[in-house]
Structures are given as structure tokens and as C-alpha cells.
Amino acid sequence: MIVLDPASTFSLASCLAQARFHLIDWGVVAGYLVFTTVLGAKLAGKQATIRDFFLGGRKLPWWAVCGSTIATEISTATFVVVPAIVFAAGGNLTYLQLAIGSILARFVVAWYFVPRFYEEEIYSPYDYVGRRLGPRVKTVTTGLFLIGAVLGQGGRLFTAAFMVSIVADIDLVSAIWLMGAFSVLWAMIGGITMVIWTDVIQFGILLLGAAVALGFAMHVVPGGISEAVRLGREAGKFQFLDFSTDLSVRYTFWCGLLATTFSNLAAFGTDQVMAQRMFCCRDARDARLSVVWSSVSIGVALLMMLLGISLYAYFQHAPFTPGEAARYAKHQEYLLPIFIVRALPIGVRGLIVAAVLAAAVSTLESALAALSQTTVNPIQSHLNRRRGKADAVASPDSELGLSKVLIFAWGIVLCGMATACIGIARNYQNAIDLVLAFAGYTSGPLLGIFLLAFLKRPRDDRGLPWAVAVSILAVFAVSVREPWVMKVVIVAVIVVWLVTPVIRSLPWQHKLIINLTALAAGGLHFVDGATAPWLMSAGWAFPWTYPLGTVITFGLGFVLGRPRNDQIVREN
Secondary structure, eight states, X not given: OOOOOTXXXXXXXXXXXXXXXXXXXXXXXXXXXXXXXXXXXXXXOOOOSHHHHHHGGGOBOHHHHHHHHHHHHSOHIIIIIHHHHHHSTTOOGGGGGHHHHHHHHHHHIIIIIHHHHTSSOOSSHHHHHHHHHOHHHHHHHHHHHHHHHHHHHHHHHHHHHHHHHHHHTOOHHHHHHHHHHHHHHHHHHHHHHHHHHHHHHHHHHHHHHHHHHHHHHHHHSTTXXXXXXXXXXXXXXXXXXXXXXXXXXXXXXXXXIIIHHHHHHHHHHHOHHHHGGGGGBSSHHHHHHHHHHGGGHHHHHHHHHHHHHHHHHHHHHSOOOHHHHHHHHHOGGGHHHHHHHHHOOTTHHHHHHHHHHHHHHHHHHHHHHHHHHHHHHHHHHHHHHHTTOTTOOOOHHHHHXXXXXXXXXXXXXXXXXXXXHHHHGGGSSSHHHHHHHHHHHHHHHHHHHHHHHHSSSOBOSTTHHXXXXXXXXXXXXXXXXXXXXXXXXXXXXXXXXXXXXXOTTSOHHHHHHHHHHHXXXXXXXXXXXXXXXXXXXXXXXXXXXXXXXXXXXXHHHHHHSOBOOSTTOOOO
């Protein structure tokens, strides 16, 4: 359980004094930041048009796009939290089961989503949805993305700053805003091209940092690899498969095969933070290669899990001090920082911190570019209408300037959200749960809308507002198990039942379907182990919220909508 007390007097100053986070370590971190900035800016070149800024001129090599995808996917939550998950009592390799659906989803995106996105030049998946289902649906999907991105990326920034604040012995809020400032700088310098090339560099730093951390952890364990393996086996750390059908268990085979497939379809196919890269490739073939080969990220996650086993073996021989034990009991995320300041030599500490920064900044700068891209056109159109020039075409310089202003503005929003996460995180077991639980509210509805757009004869948008609202209600009902939630759920269902009768445009059959679906969605909050054998304890694990949201959105959208038959729809 993450319990962050802003008033806590704890710092690792005493550990740092003993471990001496040396000037050389800070030199490594500073060198990484300067080197990445200079090389990334040089490789990015001059961005003359909005097409260059957000699509990289559609000339970037697939392997660079792939490396950028991996660097963005591997956030600090992976780097810091995954070892702690394996290290914890009862922890093991079952987290790796989520890789099943992750890899499967990438192949589906590569062979089904990518060709449709490359039918003509578009800047985001929401452009495709708009052309298939109409401009109002584009607005809905863009709005869902913006909400999900602010929640999820704010959580990722919080996690990264948490780690950096411990090792650097600085205030958590200061760490959040300093990291946000660097991400804004990189995103503003060269747009998506700068983002991708800096991500490639950061992928190398990530891989090196993970390998070095694992190597040193094995090295400092008395008895080396064989002793780490022995202790890991005795503690059951190498368990990989769990065939439990309990929906409240996060890491099971069924969760990996089914739920994670939905979550990764949403991530790689509908989330602009991840999907924007595929639009930068030369053609659909290169985009497919970049998506499929990004499965290499599973290897980095495996390295971090093996690091968790190595740390378990290390701390069996060199147990926590009383102070360290108290800190770990409050914050499992302290595990890697404690090991860094206690066991790693000068220079290596700096490398690991640089790797953590790489994971954080690569994810955040990608989010800033995506948020700016999805909002620049609507805002530019609004500004033109206010000036009485609705049909005017903005100059390249004007569009680029507005894009950079939006990057700065979204940077402030994300840093604000990360600051808010200091309090929100108390309700989640670890940072990965925090980040993915946030995304579950919007990613399921987004995927459901895209599946409607992929139909040979898509439905119109009349049912989507209801579908999205009921989907979010259902996810909320199964995700949060607090006493006050029951009242919110009941009120929400009552509101739906009161509103539908007064909407004259709704046929009575549709009103009945909406009311019954809302009642069922709210009723999920009251289903627990006493009433459902497949839910041994209260609350659904976060991965299952993705298929839940997808099915409700697709089902209601299909039933309430009518087949479109106008110029927007093109035969596939």
C-alpha cells in the first residue's frame, strides 16, 4: 500500500551520507541530460511545418519508432515497482503473464489497425474515427483521450518523481516540476522527431541501467547467481503461471490472455501517446514492424523481475536496518532506492538514476506531444472563428507556435495532476495499479468506439453518449470499494432513470435498454465473494475494467445506433 505523508520528516540523507552519492554520480546524470538534449536536437533538425512537427515528415526509420515505443511503454513504474512486486512477500513472476495479451494485441494492431490508419494521411487515430463515424465522435474520442492521458501520465510522473526525490533527497513536489520542465523543453525543441530520437537514446540507457542493476545485484549476493536462484526457489519467486479465475487477482493466466489483450489493444491502437509513432513511419509495412518488434519491451520487464529476485536474495544476507524496514513497510517503492544508495558503487548509482529519468522523461514528453497534437487544430479553428476568419488557413509558423504553447500548457496540467497523485496514491497498492486503474476509465470506451468504426457499415453516434457514460459508471462501480461509492452509484443510476423519460428523441425500447444497462452496471458494485464464486474478494482487478468498458460501449453503441450510409463511410 502506498502511503505518502507530505508532512513526513523522512529523507535518505543519512543513507546518502554513508553511501556518498558522489559528484561523479551527479556528473553521470548531468552528462546524460546534456548528451541527450544535444544529440536529440541535432537528429531532429528544423521543423518547418506542422507535418514535420507531429509526423516527422513521415520519413522516420521503423527501428527508431520501435525504440521510441518501447521507451515510452517502460515508464518508471516498470523500473521501480516491478522489482518491488517480485520482492514482496508472496511475490513471484506471475506479473509476466500479462505479456501474453500484450504481444497478442500488438499483432492485432499491426495487421488490423495499421492498414486502416494508412488509408490516407492522418495525424491521430481520432481522425480516422471522425471520418468513419462523424465529427462529433471525433470530439468524444479526443475528449476521452485527454482525460485518460492527464490521469495516467500524471500518475507516471508522480512515480518517477517519487524515486528521484528519495535518491536526490529533494522535495517530492520540486522533483515533479523539475522533471516536467525538462520534458517540456525536449518536446518543444523538435516535436515528435525530437521525442523519437531522444527516446531511442533513452531506450539504450534503460536497457543498460536494467542490465547493470541486475548484474550488480547478482554480484553482491554471497554465492552469486546460484545462491539467488536457490533462495528464490525456496520462496516460490519463480512461479510463473496462476490459473485462478478470481477476478480480484491481478496477475493470472486468464487476465494475461483476455483482459490484457483488451488493455494493450487500447494502448497501441487508440491511445495517441503510443499510437502517434506509427503515423511517423514511411508506410504501413514499416509501421507494422515498429509495433510488432516493440514486444522486446517484455525483455526489459523480465530483467526487472529478475532484479526483484536478486534483491530478495541480497536482503536475506544483508537485512534491512530498522529504519529501512520501517520505510519499506510504508513505501514498497523504497526498495530500489535503498539498494542503490546502500550497495552500488560511485558512477553506477548515477547510471541507474539516469535510467529512471530516461523512463520518466521519455513517457512524459511523448504525452506532451500527443496532447498538443490532438488539441492544436480545434483551438486553431476556434481562434479563426473568433477573428471572423473561419475558413482561413493558419501559417506554418502560427501553427508551430501554438503547438509549442500547448506543450507548455499541458506540461503544467500534467505536473498539477502528478502533485494531486500524492494524496490519491494512498488508495492503491502500488504505482502500476494507480496508473493503469486511471487508464481503465477511458481506454475501454475508446476501444469500443474504434470497434464500431471498424464495422463494414458503422453505426451512427446517437447511442455513444449513453454507452460511454454507462461504461464509466460500470468501471467506477467495480474499481472503488469505499463506503461513499455506494451512494454515488445509486444516485447515478437514479439520474439515468429520471433523464431518459424526458428525452423525446429516444424510442421507448432504447430508454428501456439504457435504464436496464445502467442498473446492471451500478449493480456490479454490490457483487462480491458472497454472491459470486468468481470474485473471491471485493473489487475487480484493474485489467478486467478494460474489457468491461469495451463491451458495454460497443454493445450499447451498436444497439442504440443506426447503420450509417453517407459520404463519411467508405467501404473497407
